[in-house]
Amino acid sequence: MNTPRSREGNMVRGTIYLIGYFIIFGARRLAVVDGKVRLWGSILFLLLSLMMLIFYIYRFNRESRYFERSDTTxxxxxxxxxxxxxxxxxxIVRMVINYIQLAQGIGYTSIQTAYHAGDxxxxxxxxxxxxxxxxxxxxxxxxTGFFFNYFFRQNTLIKAIMGVIFSALIFALLNFSSIPLxxxxELLIGGLLAWSYLSTQSLWVPVLLAIFNGVLTVVLL
Structure with missing residues (x-):
């Protein structure tokens, strides 16, 4: 149960990390009410998010000594x-989706709706x-970081493909979008981020790419 080689331990740890993410996501929603940023809600989000981020980084660094690395990286x-x-x-994906939203009116995400209410x-x-x-x-x-090293440890092509697919699916689900397109x-972007992690074996590469994607998403609101 004490190392990432334990399937049961990985399930427990993964569940704890996922619950932590939901707490932060919920705190973000509490910070914005009727299109306005609430002071105490934003302070709560700031404190919780920094604590959770430090916790994630600490756990990842602590567990990384057990992770398997490719010899050909x-x-x-x-x-x-x-x-x-x-x-x-x-x-390109973000620009195309933004264009389709404006031209075809396919609907808005929750963050877009919240932003348009306050702007x-x-x-x-x-x-x-x-x-x-x-x-x-x-x-x-x-x-990527916890997911691949917990559940797709083997360096094989089949495992890599399956890992990218499931990682992309989880990424899309974590964004809570009910609009099919x-x-x-989100599936496509999640797959690209997973691909970047598998290629470089560095968590900070998909993190920086994800920040680029996230900031671009907000800019296009």
Missing amino acids: LPISDHFGQLVLITTLIF SAGLFWFFIFSEGIIISTLQQFLT IFIS
Whole structure:
């Protein structure tokens, strides 16, 4: 039960981390009411999110000595072309979805609805911090860092493909989108983030890409 080689232990740890994420997500919703940022709600979100982020980082660093690493992993600089491609694809997916929303009226996500209700500078910067940075970072700890090293440890092609698919699905579910087209776009982006992690074996690569995706999402609100 004490190392990431224990399936039962991994399920318990994963459940605890997931509950922590839901707490932060709920705190974010409490901080914004009727399109306005509430002072005490935002303070609560700030304190809880920083505590949870520190907890995630501490646990990941503590457990990483048990994680399996590929012997053929290349330096991140050798993946520059791939990372540029992933960044470009994320940008294209976000722009296409934004265009379809404006042109076809497919509906808005909960964060878009909340922003349009207030549409203020304070709300914009709060979403940049909460959605663009904090929640995006926590999602990558869950969907790539902990997920792959808990449940898809073997370095095989089949495991990698299955891991990317399930990681993308969890990423899409964690964004709570009920609009089919937006859900599909989240699947695509989640798959790209998982691919970047498997290629580089560095958690901070998908984290930075996820922050780019999150900030871009808020900018396009």
